Every structure is written in structure tokens, then in C-alpha cells.
Amino acid sequence: MVAGRKRLTARDWTSAAITALAEGGIAAVAVEPIAASLGTTKGSFYWHFPNREALLEAALAEWERTRTEDVITLVEGEPDLRRRLHKLLTVALGAGTERPAERIELALQANADHPLVAPALARVTSRRLDYLTQVFAGLGFPPDDARRRSLLAYTAYLGHAQLAHATPQAVPTGDELAAYVDAVIATLTAR
Amino acid sequence: MVAGRKRLTARDWTSAAITALAEGGIAAVAVEPIAASLGTTKGSFYWHFPNREALLEAALAEWERTRTEDVITLVEGEPDLRRRLHKLLTVALGAGTERPAERIELALQANADHPLVAPALARVTSRRLDYLTQVFAGLGFPPDDARRRSLLAYTAYLGHAQLAHATPQAVPTGDELAAYVDAVIATLTAR
């Protein structure tokens, strides 16, 4: 892939692992294929990492870190709660399945069983749900109602991503998508 | 597993494959492990099937068949549309991730990329969405609104299943679940 540098760092390996993760899921985070894509050999890898699991662990940690940063920067531009929700849903439901971030997301969901994936996923999920609950509470819904609405919103997001990936023709695009997002927000915020 | 019969049929292999699918996903539909679980060897398998792919194909076909039957029998006991929706959602959201049917469902979603899985999944999804749309239309919503609501309902179901599997603690149970189902229905059928 990159022919420039000769000597690699652990970070080079983790970011290559993240790329592989996006493209082929957990199974693609494999030492020898990634070595080939980096134009090197396992000899390099096993100097920087003890084993494959450590690489996966590093990749997941990196993903979790940048992922939360993304959400924060996305959110902190919109003070109005209702518009913030709209923006959130537009990005969440509109993001096809092509972007690497979405692909990784799906790859991790697909491997939620994995002992390293499960806790990372749990943390991210929990943070998102808490945040959503907070938004709905800010819109004036009582706590438990806010929680239910956020759960509905989040599961709808998850399912939407899944559906867009598995059965893209079942999911609206363009103007239809915009109308859908509006309808969903109307439904989610209906008293 | 079964020590009784000596000679096996193709059906024996298919149902063993479905069991493996439920327990370990697509990757577990592997000839040698299943042979071992059946107490036999590959010699048997390659008499009944040309290769691994054919086994997977047979398993998927069988799943798709029984799956549609299940839905039909579930539905045709409740004439009232609103109660039918309630029943549907209760079963769909309440079904933990323990039942084999749910596990297979998730395993297939996790492998939606797979060339054999994708079309099967697309057919099932499309049928379900059409059915849901029909229910909402029957409740008096105009066609495109009914479609949007059914999409929201179905994505919520998909995401819920995913969440219940990956992050069970994020999902309500017992009385909370019942309350959640009621709230979701109220939200989904709100004008």
C-alpha cells in the first residue's frame, strides 16, 4: 500500500488494522494479510505486538476514542435541542453504508459476541443512549419517557444501518429520506 | 450428538447445519465440525452434497421456508389489527436473544454481505415490510405514511434484536418491557 517509509510503528499497524476492519470485519484483522498490505512481513508485526489479539485490542481502543470525539464535535455546533436532534438523525439515518465509520460500526455489531468487542460496544452504546435520553429530557419529556424514546430512536438507528447495508432497496434516499427523517422526528417527539 | 441411526440423509445434514448456524453463525457451518457433531465424517457429507456452499444454501432455504410459516401461523390468530400489532411487537421485542430463531436471524444479519445470505435476507425483509405496511394501512394511515411507520417499526425491531444481543443491559425486561412495548405502539400509531 504505502511504499514510502521503511520502518513502521505500532500506530501504523493499528491504523492498517482499522482499515482492514472497515473493509472486511473482524476476520480481516489478520496479521499476514495486513503485513502484505503494508508491504512488510510478520517479522515486523511480532516486534510491535505480542499477538493478533493485541492488535485487535489496539484497533478497538483507537476506534472507541475517535468515535466519541466525532460525536462530540458533531453535536457541539447546535445549541437548539430540536435542531440538534434533527441533525443527529439526518446524519445517522442518512449515512449510507459506504463510509468507513459506518462499516466499522456494522462490523463490530456483527461480532458483538467477541470478548474484546462486546465491552467496547457496550460503552459506546451506553454513552449514546445516555446522551439521547438527556436530549429528550431537555425537550421536556419525563425521565422514563425520555429513556423509552431514546431507546426507540437508537434501536431505529441501529436497525436502519443494518437495513441500509443488507437491503439497501428497502431504505429511502434523497427527498424520500428527508421526508422520512421529518416523519420519524415528528413521531418520536409526539406527546 | 445423535448416536442412534447409522446412515444419514441430506436432511440430517441440513438440520445440523441450521443448529450450527444458530450457535456459531455462518462460519460454524463447516463440514468437519458438523460431521464430528453428527458422529460421522466428511466421507458422508461429500456423498450427500457437492461442497460446503451447497450445505449453506440448503440451510438458508430451509430457514426461509420455516420462517415465513412461523410468521403466518403467529398472525392468523388475531383478527383485530391493533391487537395483532401488539402481539407482533410483544413477540418481536420480547424475544430475548436466546431462542435459536433469533440467533439465526442475527447470524444472518451479521453476514448480510455473503452472496447466499443477501438474497434470502432481502426476500424475508421485503415480505415483512410489506406485511407491516399493510397493517398500518389497515389502521387507516395513508399509503406513504404507512410505509414510513412500518419502516420505523421494522428498523426498531432489528436494532432492538441487535441491542438485546450486544448490550442486553440496555434493553428493558419484564414490566418495563411491557411498558416499553405499549409506549412504542402508542408512538407508532400516533396521528
Place this chain on the structure above:
DNA sequence: CCACCTCCGTACGCCACCGTATGGTTTTCC
């Protein structure tokens, strides 16, 4: 009863990947 067809066990070669061993090549730093 025996020949044939059905079914299965075993052994083999192949591939992809993991992890180790070992020696060589760069840097770095005194």
C-alpha cells in the same frame, strides 16, 4: 447367495493463518 448400489471411513494434498526462532539490517548514541 451374490452382485450391485448406497453410504461412509481414512488418508491425502492444499491453503490460509498463527506464532517462534534466528539471523540480518538499519539506526542511534556514546
Place this chain on the structure above:
DNA sequence: GGAAAACCATACGGTGGCGTACGGAGGTGG
């Protein structure tokens, strides 16, 4: 400028799966 440390290539053995070859068992009909 040379020793020590950092880094990498290569070769090896191990595991687990796929698919083939082939020989034998066991039912079944003539």
C-alpha cells in the same frame, strides 16, 4: 566509528478447514 538497540525478512512447525481418492461395509434385488 563502532557497539548496542531497534527493527525486519525468512524459514519453520502447528492448527483447522476444504475437497478428492479410494476402498470397504451394508443393505437390496435378482
